[in-house]
Amino acid sequence: MLKIAMTGADGLVGSRIVELLNTDFEFIPVPQSKMDITNRELVNQTLNGMDFDIFLHLAAFTNVAGAETNKDLAYKINRDGTKNVFEAVSLKNKKFIYISTDFVFDGKNPPYFEDSVVNPPGVYADSKYQGERIVAGKAMIVRISYPYRARFDIKRDFFRTFKMLLEQKKPLSMITDSLMTPTLIDDIAYGLRHLFNNYSPETYHLVGGKSISPYQAAILVAEKFNLDKSLIGKTTYEKYIKSKPGLPQYADIRSKKNDFWKMKDFTEGLDELKSQLSL
Template sequence: MKTILTTGSNGLLGQKITEKVLAEGRVKLIATSKGANRYPVINGYEYAEMDILNPAQVRAVIEKHKPDAIIHTAAMTNVDIAEANKSHCHQLNVDAVQTLVSLCEQKNIQLIHLSTDFVFDGADGPYKEEDAVNPLSYYGESKVLAEELLKNCQANWVILRTILVYGITNDMSRSNIVLWAKGALEKGLPINVVNDQWRMPTLAEDLAEACLLAVEKSAQGIYHVSGKDYMSIADLVRKVADYWVLDKSIISEISSESLNQTAKRPVRTGFVLDKTIRDLGYNPHSFEEGLKILDEQIRKVN
C-alpha cells in the first residue's frame, strides 16, 4: 500500500481526500496543513503541521514520513487577491512548488500538483491537455509557472487541472459558487450572476478520486479533471435554484465587465475529459448527481 502525503489537508479538496482514504483504505495517508488539524476524525491516518512556505519544515516532515507520493492541494486560489498580492501569490503558488519539486527529485517521490482552467484565455474552450496556455490573470500565470517547474523536473509528476470545485465540509472556512448561490437564494437576496462565462463545475469528491487514481496508476503528465456538464455561470445558479426549489426570479443576469473585478476571467473554459477517462478510469458525476450528494451531506451537517 502506497503512502501519500497531502498538503492543504484542511481545505475542501484536502478534507475530501482524507474522507475517501478513511472510507476506502486504498492508501496510507499523511495529512498536512498549516496550523491545527480541522478534520473531525483523528484516527486512521497521521496529521502533521506543515507550512508550505517553510522549506526546512517541509523537508523535515517529508523525511520523517517518507511518502511515495505527494498530492499538493495547498495554494492561493482567490483570483482577485492573487492579482492584488502578486508577491504572496508567487510565494504560495510557485516558490512552495519549487520546494516540493526539489524534494521529490531527491527522494524519488511522485508529485501530483493541482492546477486550473485559468491557465487558458477562454477564447476557445473546452480545452485538451495539449492546448496552448495563455493566462489572463496573475493567478493563472502563477499556475503556469508552477506547471513549468513540474514539466522540467526529474521526478514523476502529474498536473491535474480542474474547474470551479464545489462541495461542503464540516467547517467550511471558504464558500464556493454552489453554496453561495444556495445560501443567497434561501435568504431571498437578489443576486447578480454573470451570463457570459462558461464552465464545467467539479464535485470535490470527483477531484479527490482523480488524485488517488493518479497515485494508484503511477500516472505521469497533464490530465484535465472536471464535471461532465458544460454551462454558463447563470445556468449553474438556475440549476441550484431548481434543485432546492428556490425563487429564480431574484436572479439577475449581468455581464462580467459590469462587476469591475480586479482580475480578468476567461470566457469559455471547460475541458475535454477523454484522456483522463481513458488513462485514469475517471468517471465524474453529472452536476445534478453532484447536487444530490451535496444535499445529503448538508442534511448530515445540519
C-alpha cells in the same frame, strides 16, 4: 497500502479527498502549521524525515481576486513554494502530484483539453502555471475546475454561496455569456484514487461532465433546492470582470484522457448533494 503525504489537507478539496479515501490510502497531512511551504529549509527538513510513496501538493494561495493585489505572496506560495516541495520530494525519488487549475487557460478559445495551449489571464492563474512549469514532464499535473461539495464550514464554494444567498432571499446577478465547468469534489477524489494507483508524470483534467454559464448554474441550484428563481438576475462578463479580475470567460474544460472515472455534470452533482444533505 500506498502512503500519501499531502499539503492542503485541511482545505476545501484536500479535506474531502481524505474523508472519502482514507480507507484506500494512508494519508499523511503536512499542515502549514508544521511546514510553511515558502520556507525552503523547513520543507527540506520536514520531508527528509518522512516516509511516503506519493506527495500530493494542494497547498496554494487560492484567492483569485486577492492575488491581483497580493502578487508577491501569490508567486511566493504557488511558484516558489511548489518548487521547494517538489525539489525536496525529488531528492527522495518519490512521486509528486501537483493540483492545478483550469484558470491556466485564457477562456478565449474553448474547449480546453489536457494538451490545449495555456495562456494564464491573471496573477493567480500565472502563479499556478509557474508551478506547473516547475514540475512539467517530471510529475503528474491534475487540473481541476470550480470544485464544490455538500458541506465545509471553513470555506464556501460557488454552490454553497449561491444556495446561501438564495436562502437569505438576496438578489444574485449572474453572468450569462461565460462558461464554467463545475466539478463535484467527490469525483475529483475518486478520479485521484485511480491516478494514485496508476501514476504517470503527465497532465490530466479531472473536471465535471459539462460546462454551463454561471447563470444556468444558479438557476439549477434554485430549482434543485426549491428556492426563488426570480432572485437571479443577469449580467455580462464584461461588467463582472471589472470588479473581479482574473476570471477566464469561457472555461469549458474537458478531458481526452479520463476514461477511468465518470465525472458528474452539475445536474447530476446537485442530485448527489441533495441526497448527501438530507442524510
